[in-house]
Amino acid sequence: MPRIDLRRLILLLSLSVVTLTAGNLFFASYQTQRNFLMAQTLEANRIYAVKLASTTENFLKLTQQQLAFSAALLPEIWDQPEKLWQETHRLRRETNSFNSVTVIRADGKIIAASPSYMNLTGTFSSSEGFRQATSRRQPNISQPYIGSSNHLMIQISHPVFDADGNYLGYLGAGIYLNEPNILHSLLGEQYYRDGTYLYVVDTQGRLIYHQDPTRVGDVVKGNPAIDAVIAGQTGSLQLNNSQGIDMLTGYAPVPRIGWGVISQRPTAVTLEGLQRLMLEVAGYAVPLLLLSLLGIWWISTLITKPLWQLANSTQYWGSSTAAQSVSKVRAWYYEAAQLKNAMQKALMSLHQQLGRLNQENVTDPLTGLTNRRGLQLILEDWENRRQPFSVLALDIDHFKQVNDSYGHSAGDLVLQHLAQQMRRHSRESDVLCRHGGEEFLMLLPGTPPSQAIQVAERLRAAMAYTESPNGIPVTVSLGVASWPQARKTVALVLKEADQALYRAKESGRNRVVHADQDMPPDDANG
Structure with a gap:
């Protein structure tokens, strides 16, 4: 089996060292930038989720204040249906926060409702929102449920008491989750074409806002970000979403109601610019690498030539021309010169030692x-x-x-x-x-x-x-x-x-x- 010569060995070693060094630098640079970008994106998504959770918290607080103010006016006009309707209409049109506003008696009868075309006035409500509001008899934000108009909705309610403290009913404002609503106004503008988007879940992991309206109402299981935010945690992590896409996710809870706001961006989108950058770096580095290898090849040829000549002379060690062959070698550096002298001095004794066994x-x-x-x-x-x-x-x-x-x-x-x-x-x-x-x-x-x-x-x-x-x-x-x-x-x-x-x-x-x-x-x- 032919053995590799020193020149090729030096070239191979140099190529390996240069390639491994360049590859290590390239990989280390890529990993450093990658980790920085991912950490930056995770933190940005976390901060963004905190900001929007705070915005949602403030919105809910404001709506409850609006309902409280309006509810305080209702006892005086409780027996005046026209004025009750005017108040519900004013509340719905003035704030543009609600899809519907209703006044419901303690027995469930709807005595005023806006908009009028829904024809809810005079009907009785048995919805989950009614049960939650009447059982608690305090300001309340319901869990999502299917309302009497077959909408997936949440109801923000405030109880109404007369001057003697008797419970008359409540003022309820509905937000329809699968139709344009205030959550769309607050959160919908945050969807970007690069794949970043937001969604909101309730305490059961049910989607109450999503950029894809068809997914509103779905219950998401096995998502660690949703599990964490439902538990009241704020943070960020990398995960695969329900479509199997690798995402960089930030999350924060809405304390008033226990909802969770999740902001996420595809990891591939985050790293896309870095990959283009690394390709450009490689385009500049490869020509220089090739020039370096050419220089190494020329230097290795100069270094190995005398050693190759000395090694080649050993093939004719037993001939009379061996000494002459060794003497013709131009050993221009110290190691080759020492080896040449040693070979010349040891030539005769080496002949005698060949074949001798201890x-x-x-x-x-x-x-x-x-x-x-x-x-x-x-x-x-x-x-x-x-x-x-x-x-x-x-x-x-x-x-x-x-x-x-x-x-x-x-x-x-x-x-x-x-x-x-x-x-x-x-x-x-x-x-x-x-x-x-x-x-x-x-x-x-x-x-x-x-x-x-x-x-x-x-x-x-x-x-x-x-x-x-x-x-x-x-x-x-x-x-x-x-x-x-x-x-x-x-x-x-x-x-x-x-x-x-x-x-x-x-x-x-x-x-x-x-x-x-x-x-x-x-x-x-x-």
């Missing part, structure tokens, strides 16, 4: 054979040099019984005996390895499969017919495989040899099995 670290202390670490170094070297070889995987048969029956010292003698036999039946170039426990490997460089099987058979026979030092009969089973073969890796070949060894054990032990099942019998028998 015997103490790569030798099994019991058998004197190569251990796993040495085996790995040799296999890596052979694989890099494409050195063909055959491998013999061998295992002492019933070795556990030897340890259990004669003790571990006897087992150690058996292992040493096998190591001696492996040396007797190998060449100087062969690698003998104790792979672990009673498992051993023999690596035979440049040996074809047929010859490897012959070596395995000779070793098997020698172990079977040669008495061990302590007189214990010992046999071995062997598996044979070769590399390279059909694009198989060294690791896979070793695994195949190991699998062949286990097939030898399963088929009776004291035998040789080749990993290639299709090998002719003559080759397999050596």
Whole structure:
């Protein structure tokens, strides 16, 4: 697998650092501005909701004062229907705050009503507003209800008492929620084309004002802003409305009646200008970023050239021209110069050290054979040099019984005996390895499969017919495989040899099995 060179690595690192830094600055700037805009909008909506809640509170207070003044005039004209009607008409027309004004006796009979076309005079009221007003007999603002004219409405009422304090009835002013009314005048002008709008709910979460008239009367559940404002809280939060739109919401209660005023604006609208701004910033930043990367590429080429030349010379380290190749490198900065000098001084000693293994670290202390670490170094070297070889995987048969029956010292003698036999039946170039426990490997460089099987058979026979030092009969089973073969890796070949060894054990032990099942019998028998 080709490795990435230093120049590309520097470019990649620089690109990553520059991109991450620019991206982090861009993201941090965006997040800072975003949080500021959202906090600013939330606070603006909260203040706006407080302002309109106060406006609504003052309106309700004013209407109750108007009703109180008018109600104080009614006892003197209580038995004069014409004057009662004139007073209701005056009250409705003068303030333009109410859709209807009625005077209702204690028994529910409407004795005066404006406007006249509704024909309410002389009829009896049994509405929720009537029940609330007569039961409380004090200034009252009703909850929304369906009135006698089939309007969703609220009624602001004031009781009427005679000079002796007897309850005569009440003066009621109706505001129709699903028709143009004073709430529309107070709040309707606050709807903007950018999506900001207001709505008002009663103590049950019922919409009593909304920019969409069809929604007036709906009860909204699960809205945290509505839940908070009904509980008398003032604040702001980010939420998804009933249409699933992300909103920045401010809310405030109307203390006199317990209503809640909610002002909200879509988050997307709030951030729309910021997104355009960030795109403009990116448009200015990207060309400068590209110029910076071009400069980094040129500088990295200058820095890495001597190092690349020195690294390239190591490919011909064993040739006579290696020293000359190193001397031609123009090391123009300190690190490259030091590396060049070190390579020149160490060239000859490095030649001598190539291929030398530390015997103490790569030798099994019991058998004197190569251990796993040495085996790995040799296999890596052979694989890099494409050195063909055959491998013999061998295992002492019933070795556990030897340890259990004669003790571990006897087992150690058996292992040493096998190591001696492996040396007797190998060449100087062969690698003998104790792979672990009673498992051993023999690596035979440049040996074809047929010859490897012959070596395995000779070793098997020698172990079977040669008495061990302590007189214990010992046999071995062997598996044979070769590399390279059909694009198989060294690791896979070793695994195949190991699998062949286990097939030898399963088929009776004291035998040789080749990993290639299709090998002719003559080759397999050596």
